[in-house]
Amino acid sequence: xxxxxxxxxxxxxxxxxxxxxxxxxxxxxxxxxxxxxxxxxxxxxxxxxxxxxxxxxxxxxxxxxxxxxxxxxxxxxxxxxxxxxxxxxxxxxxxxxxxxxxxxxxxxxxxxxxxxxxxxxxxxxxxxxxxxxxxxxxxxxxxxxxxxxxxxxxxxxxxxxxxxxxxxxxxxxxxxxxxxxxxxxxxxxxxxxxxxxxxxxxxxxxxxxxxxxxxxxxxxxxxxxxxxxxxxxxxxxxxxxxxxxxxxxxxxxxxxxxxxxxxxxxxxxxxxxxxxxxxxxxxxxxxxxxxxxxxxxxxxxxxxxxxxxxxxxxxxxxxxxxxxxx
Amino acid sequence: xxxxxxxxxxxxxxxxxxxxxxxxxxxxxxxxxxxxxxxxxxxxxxxxxxxxxxxxxxxxxxxxxxxxxxxxxxxxxxxxxxxxxxxxxxxxxxxxxxxxxxxxxxxxxxxxxxxxxxxxxxxxxxxxxxxxxxxxxxxxxxxxxxxxxxxxxxxxxxxxxxxxxxxxxxxxxxxxxxxxxxxxxxxxxxxxxxxxxxxxxxxxxxxxxxxxxxxxxxxxxxxxxxxxxxxxxxxxxxxxxxxxxxxxxxxxxxxxxxxxxxxxxxxxxxxxxxxxxxxxxxxxxxxxxxxxxxxxxxxxxxxxxxxxxxxxxxxxxxxxxxxxxx
Numbered sequence: 001x002x003x004x005x006x007x008x009x010x011x012x013x014x015x016x017x018x019x020x021x022x023x024x025x026x027x028x029x030x031x032x033x034x035x036x037x038x039x040x041x042x043x044x045x046x047x048x049x050x051x052x053x054x055x056x057x058x059x060x061x062x063x064x065x066x067x068x069x070x071x072x073x074x075x076x077x078x079x080x081x082x083x084x085x086x087x088x089x090x091x092x093x094x095x096x097x098x099x100x101x102x103x104x105x106x107x108x109x110x111x112x113x114x115x116x117x118x119x120x121x122x123x124x125x126x127x128x129x130x131x132x133x134x135x136x137x138x139x140x141x142x143x144x145x146x147x148x149x150x151x152x153x154x155x156x157x158x159x160x161x162x163x164x165x166x167x168x169x170x171x172x173x174x175x176x177x178x179x180x181x182x183x184x185x186x187x188x189x190x191x192x193x194x195x196x197x198x199x200x201x202x203x204x205x206x207x208x209x210x211x212x213x214x215x216x217x218x219x220x221x222x223x224x225x226x227x228x229x230x231x232x233x234x235x236x237x238x239x240x241x242x243x244x245x246x247x248x249x250x251x252x253x254x255x256x257x258x259x260x261x262x263x264x265x266x267x268x269x270x271x272x273x274x275x276x277x278x279x280x281x282x283x284x285x286x287x288x289x290x291x292x293x294x295x296x297x298x299x300x301x302x303x304x305x306x307x308x309x310x311x312x313x314x315x316x317x318x319x320x321x322x323x324x325x326x
Numbered sequence: 327x328x329x330x331x332x333x334x335x336x337x338x339x340x341x342x343x344x345x346x347x348x349x350x351x352x353x354x355x356x357x358x359x360x361x362x363x364x365x366x367x368x369x370x371x372x373x374x375x376x377x378x379x380x381x382x383x384x385x386x387x388x389x390x391x392x393x394x395x396x397x398x399x400x401x402x403x404x405x406x407x408x409x410x411x412x413x414x415x416x417x418x419x420x421x422x423x424x425x426x427x428x429x430x431x432x433x434x435x436x437x438x439x440x441x442x443x444x445x446x447x448x449x450x451x452x453x454x455x456x457x458x459x460x461x462x463x464x465x466x467x468x469x470x471x472x473x474x475x476x477x478x479x480x481x482x483x484x485x486x487x488x489x490x491x492x493x494x495x496x497x498x499x500x501x502x503x504x505x506x507x508x509x510x511x512x513x514x515x516x517x518x519x520x521x522x523x524x525x526x527x528x529x530x531x532x533x534x535x536x537x538x539x540x541x542x543x544x545x546x547x548x549x550x551x552x553x554x555x556x557x558x559x560x561x562x563x564x565x566x567x568x569x570x571x572x573x574x575x576x577x578x579x580x581x582x583x584x585x586x587x588x589x590x591x592x593x594x595x596x597x598x599x600x601x602x603x604x605x606x607x608x609x610x611x612x613x614x615x616x617x618x619x620x621x622x623x624x625x626x627x628x629x630x631x632x633x634x635x636x637x638x639x640x641x642x643x644x645x646x647x648x649x650x651x652x
Contacts, residue, residue: 023452031452033411033470037362045468047415047455085359089373089466126349126357129373129466136459140415140466142371144359 022150028236029078029220030145032152040152042145044075050136056096058180061106063198065113068139071223073121074202074276076145078221079152080211083145083204085126086118090140091133121204153211153219153280158237162217162281164302167206167294169251170226171265172196174272175258189253200276207278209293215286224273226301231310233281243302245270246314270312348476354562355404355546356471358478366478368471370401376462382422384506387432389524391439394465397549399447400528400602402471404547405478406537409471409530411452412444416466417459447530479537479545479606484563488543488607490628493532493620495577496552497591498522500598504589515579526602533604535619541612550599552627557636559607569628571596572640596638 022040024032030042048068050056059067069086076083090110097107104112118125123143176197179185185194203221210216218233226243234241248269258265281304282290291298305311348366350358356368374394376382385393395412402409416436423433430438444451449469502523505511511520529547536542544559552569560567574595584591607630608616617624628639 023450031411031413033452035361035363035367036365039362041361041367041470043411043413043453043468043470045413045415045453045455045466047417047457047464047466049417049457049459049464051460052417052457085357085369087357087369087371087468089371091373091375091378091464124349126359127369127371129371131373131375131378133375133462133464134377135461138373138375138417138459138464138466140371140373140455140464142369142413142468144367144369 028154029075034149038149039146040149042076042079042081044072045142046072048139056137061109062113065110066117066199068141069114069117070200070202072141072143074221076143077202077204077207078219080207081145081147082208083121083123083143085144086123087142088125088128091131091138093133093137151211155218155220155233155236157217158233158239158281158304159217160239160304160306162304163284163287163300164241165280165282165298165300166277167203167297168277169249170275171254171269171272172251173274174268175254189256192253193257200274202276203278206294210280210290213286213290213293215283216290217281219278219280222275222277222279225271226279227270229279234310240305240308241302242305242311242313244314245312247301249299354480355401360475364475365472366475368402368405368407370398371468372398374465382463387435388439391436392443392525394467395440395443396526396528398467398469400547402469403528403530403533404545406533407471407473409447409449409469411470412449413468414451414454417457417464419459419463477537481544481546481559481562483543484559484565484607484630485543486565486630486632488630489610489613489626490567491606491608491624491626492603493529493623494603495575496601497580497595497598498577499600500594501580501583515582518579519583526600528602529604532620536606536616539612539616539619541609542616543607545604545606548601548603548605551597552605553596555605560636566631566634567628568631568637568639570640571638573627575625
């Protein structure tokens with residue numbers, strides 16, 4: 001979700017609309033709507049536009065279905081919620097649904113990818129809308145989830161002294177995209193990176209576990225790269241951070257491919273997007289509990305500071321975020 | 327929502343996903359998701375595509391915003407729910423947001439129309455997504471609402487002997503569209519019909535009132551015209567109906583314009599879409615209670631029969647539904 005600018009006007013128009021106390025609107029991974037009996041409903045919606053977010057000939061129908069579900073389920077995970085239901089709207093260019101690839105209709109393969117990722121996380125497809133499209137393919141997915149009232153981990157909770165952590169290796173998806181744009185991947189390591197780009201795994205179990213660790217203060221998912229995404233946590237929390245680039249977790253596959261191709265692995269880890277790992281801040285006294293909750297898979301990469309701004313240590317200092325636009 | 331065909335595959339894939347008892351998925355106006363403490367959450371989503379559902383130069387930005395909210399809020403009204411929150415995704419062609427009309431940015435006018443209709447019905451915009459579009463304008467809106475557990479009025483509840491009723495005049499919006507396609511409207515009556523097309527009023531208060539009348543068995547909103555929409559109730563309920571075309575409520579404006587232009591008012595009332603009145607079936611013994619609940623504004627137009635099929639009485643017998651496609 002990123003519509004803050006265009007939606008500002010609504011704030012003035014709808015000032016008269018009363019929402020339940022504790023409601024979170026535009027500006028975090030999900031909206032949070034308090035329900036009766038101690039539950040909050042989480043809602044997220046993401047729009048995927050051909051030639052902006054993906055190239056139709058550059059991604060298999062199955063993978064596009066998978067990814068359309070994954071990016072939304074990841075937003076629920078990013079607040080520590082349990083994803084529950086999905087709503088899919090799709091505008092199909094003429095002839096696309098029935099196009100055959102690998103002996104399967106395009107639309108069937110798309111729905112198979114979408115459905116398998118949903119089923120993996122217990123998410124039921126409960127509705128949607130289809131339309132013909134005069135030109136490009138458009139996909140909009142809404143996912144609903146829930147968490148105990150008041151427990152959603154927002155971006156605004158970071159405190160000076162917190163450790164900045166991630167739940168897994170960074171840069172794999174960005175390297176996968178780079179391989180796609182530069183030509184076909186060849187060896188096993190490169191194919192692993194492609195798969196990380198095409199079929200991201202939303203960290204639902206990790207988010208649920210982290211939400212139950214006292215001392216985890218702020219969380220979001222990494223869609224644009226930590227340079228950009230950590231900036232959102234810092235802005236929302238009114239703090240700064242120092243990140244040690246030498247501490248960034250890098251997969252063996254990323255290191256091997258970067259060595260072979262002369263790429264800067266740290267640059268990909270910092271600025272490559274779409275890893276869909278979780279980015280969080282945790283009080284130092286809770287680090288061991290949080291690490292244990294994830295079976296060891298938690299990687300401290302920096303520290304929150306009272307002084308604003310994002311500082312890189314251990315290497316270059318001018319890393320930039322990634323945007324989804326091609 | 328109309329995605330039953332393409333989404334069938336999902337039924338097989340997601341058979342393993344357990345949903346709460348009482349959940350209603352694809353195939354009605356909204357999905358219904360039981361919550362704790364006696365409440366059901368209603369969810370609906372609609373996709374509006376330029377050149378399929380609207381012509382960008384044929385509708386003012388304010389009206390398009392209004393209508394995008396209205397068609398979804400009407401789906402909540404159609405089940406007797408209270409609409410509560412909205413999520414707006416919009417993919418904008420280059421330059422559109424800043425295009426000026428009447429001294430206002432296009433996007434500001436769109437958001438004003440969207441926001442004013444939402445505010446009128448107590449709906450808060452809680453999220454969304456924006457993107458550039460390489461070509462056409464795409465809008466997807468999701469609206470959430472609620473109703474007491476098990477009380478949502480579905481399409482499947484109609485019983486033989488029920489009276490078929492509507493909450494207001496039919497055909498105005500269809501006549502408005504006809505005026506747009508045939509050239510500018512001139513007199514006051516014609517402008518009224520245009521306004522009915524551009525700014526439909528979702529029948530939220532009516533839906534809430536009807537849901538509380540025992541004996542109201544099935545309900546939906548009229549988006550494609552009663553010929554088509556009543557067919558959905560009949561299919562879902564496994565019944566038939568006989569409709570008296572002489573009983574269809576026609577506005578004075580529609581009658582005047584049809585007389586002046588030589589149009590068939592009944593044909594517009596039956597097959598013109600987008601009236602967004604409610605279509606319901608009610609036991610004869612409850613008709614007076616239902617009528618009273620609406621302050622008299624309930625119009626019986628036919629009767630549900632055990633024999634399947636839709637029969638027209640009092641005139642032509644071959645009326646067809648309307649499709650949204652231009």
